[in-house]
Amino acid sequence: MREWLKNKRLNTGLTQKEIAKLVGISRSTYAMIENGERNPSVSVAKRIADALKFDWTIFFDDECHVLCIENYSA
Numbered sequence: 001m002r003e004w005l006k007n008k009r010l011n012t013g014l015t016q017k018e019i020a021k022l023v024g025i026s027r028s029t030y031a032m033i034e035n036g037e038r039n040p041s042v043s044v045a046k047r048i049a050d051a052l053k054f055d056w057t058i059f060f061d062d063e064c065h066v067l068c069i070e071n072y073s074a
Helices: 003-012 016-023 027-034 042-052 056-060 068-072
Strands: none
Touching: 003 027, 003 042, 016 027, 016 042, 027 042, 042 056
16 A cells, blocks of 8 residues: 555545546556555656656655655655
């Protein structure tokens, strides 16, 4: 589970469906990304990061944990 991603989304007040629509993917795809069941492509990672205001590379940081998002916030 990507708790940091869920927390970023919740802090914006947006639903999974709303983020998915902004990004141009299905809600189920976004849910799988948020749940850690799927990794986004680079282009999708960039669009999610842009919508939620963080550095997109966090998706690909093997060492990242819950506090990591604080260092990558835009």
